[in-house]
Amino acid sequence: MWFFDAVTSVFTTYTDEARMQYFRMGLGVACVLKFVMSLTHGGWNRLASGFTRHDLDRRHGSSRAAWVVACYRPVLCVRLAAALLLTAGVASKAAAMVVIAGLLFELMYEFRSNTVFLALMAGCLLVAGNLGDGLHVVHRMSDANTWAQFLVVLIVTDVYWNSAWQKTRSAHYMSGLLLAQYVHFTAQAQRKLPFREFYYPRLFLRWFGGGDAIAMQRWRKVALLVIVVEVALPIALSLPATRPYAIAAGISMHAAFLLLLPRQLLGFSLGTVSGYVAFVA
Amino acid sequence: MITWMNWVQAALTSLLVIRMVVVGFFQPVRGRLFCWAMFTRGSYITFTFTGYDDAGVRKTVDVLDMVSPHNPGVTPRRLERMAAYLELSLDHVSGEGALMDVAGTRAIRVERGCVVF
Known part of the structure; x- marks a missing residue:
């Protein structure tokens, strides 16, 4: 089990760089689907009125809630674009940062453990040494x-x-x-x-x-x-x-x-x- | 070769593990009621709350609800907040009987049209 070696060697054990590249693509697809889902089923108008908006006002105060509502639709679009770029391997780290920001933004109006989980998983991409370019996967052993x-x-x-x-x-x-x-x-x-x-x-x-x-x-x-x-x-x-x-x-x-x-x-x-x-x- | 960066990684990993263990171990078990909403933009539709009494008999209760399809689950606190938003007291919940016991935490019952927490 390589991860015990990784601990004892203080993370200098060699692993195949391709693993994190495959993971980047898989997580990217997961985020794309989640973000598309949030646009459907009335999601676009979700904060316009109703209980979710009322709850937002109650928790954050009306001025901060208004800021969240104003950013809501642009964030939905930008984070979806970032997830697509992450999947495609274009500017992967920058895309991962935007995806994380989009997921954290969601926590302001709806707290879900699986959103926190996806943000943490995307955070792992930020500390990776080589996420690859595009959909091309490189099999190389290193500690990157x-x-x-x-x-x-x-x-x-x-x-x-x-x-x-x-x-x-x-x-x-x-x-x-x-x-x-x-x-x-x-x-x-x-x-x-x-x-x-x-x-x-x-x-x-x-x-x-x-x-x-x-x-x-x-x-x-x-x-x-x-x-x-x-x-x-x-x-x-x-x-x-x-x-x-x-x-x-x-x-x-x-x-x-x-x-x-x-x-x-x-x-x-x-x-x-x-x-x-x-x-x- | 081990560098100072590797030690930073080790320290951050240790903090993450400690947080995972502490948060995971002591996280309270929360109950969840089951409630689905007929949701249309800006309008509120009477909805059915389905629960079970202590003898396991199914009960359905009509509740004014406004849960969006994005968040169908309802906790007791959320139900209270929804009632406040509707400017209703929970006495307005119609039906009679007992709703389910929620995850061994707080029993929620409906008695003579009133939700009892």
């Missing part, structure tokens, strides 16, 4: 990206283990009740939503959508399985023998997350899965 790559591994591991820890502390989640309730009411409400977001196959609803004790029992097993996978993933990704299975399990788990909460988790899921490349030296 070692620290940045180590930080990506650290953050992905923290996300999984912290998530597992939080879940085990929640009686609501551990009992299966949370997921049973969530799927049940979402299935009921999905047709009433003004924008189409969810699609639950009939077989899935028959097994998991009942909102009753049987569905809860089934979701309890799923809830435990998710915790086991989250704990095991960073370890399994680190070991060459188990890595392919870990990648398959991780992608499957994130695909399942997307089924439950597509809008909010698309960027997060792609960003996390992109981080898998950093587990290889």
Whole structure:
């Protein structure tokens, strides 16, 4: 496991520079999708009026809130352009800085942990020595990206283990009740939503959508399985023998997350899965 | 060769790890109600709150809500703020019964049309 060597050598271990270049592209795509999503479903007019605007005034005061509203649309456009440049590998570090600024700006009107996560992941790009140019990937062993790559591994591991820890502390989640309730009411409400977001196959609803004790029992097993996978993933990704299975399990788990909460988790899921490349030296 | 920059990296990494452990370990488990809003620009539409009582029986409650599709989840505090914005007291919530227990934190019930925190 290269990252233990990285620690003992104070980040002078050699790693393949291509890893961070692939990660840059993956994270760029994740940010592009997140930013496009924020423009759709009425996002362009989000701060014009309504509760979000009211909440903004309450938290920041009217003059600061007015500044946030004035910057809102330009920031949405600029950060999307920056994410596209980041993906394409044009002025990558400058683009990453704008992406981070755009993500931090979002925290002013909506705080989400996955926005903080994407900002941290993008921050790893700032300390990388070689992010590559364009879509061309250079395979060269050096210590230019070692620290940045180590930080990506650290953050992905923290996300999984912290998530597992939080879940085990929640009686609501551990009992299966949370997921049973969530799927049940979402299935009921999905047709009433003004924008189409969810699609639950009939077989899935028959097994998991009942909102009753049987569905809860089934979701309890799923809830435990998710915790086991989250704990095991960073370890399994680190070991060459188990890595392919870990990648398959991780992608499957994130695909399942997307089924439950597509809008909010698309960027997060792609960003996390992109981080898998950093587990290889 | 190890340079002073490598030691700076090591120090910053240590700080990050400490913050991750401290924040992650002591982070409170927060409950979340389930609420979806029929959201149209500038108009408020009665909406259904779905919950479960202590016996596991499903209850639906109509709530005036204005959650955007970007933020469908509602915490108890957010519900309070929404009610304040609507210039309604939470007594205006219609329905009867008990809403779900939220993540083992605070039970939220609806009794005679009033949300009880």
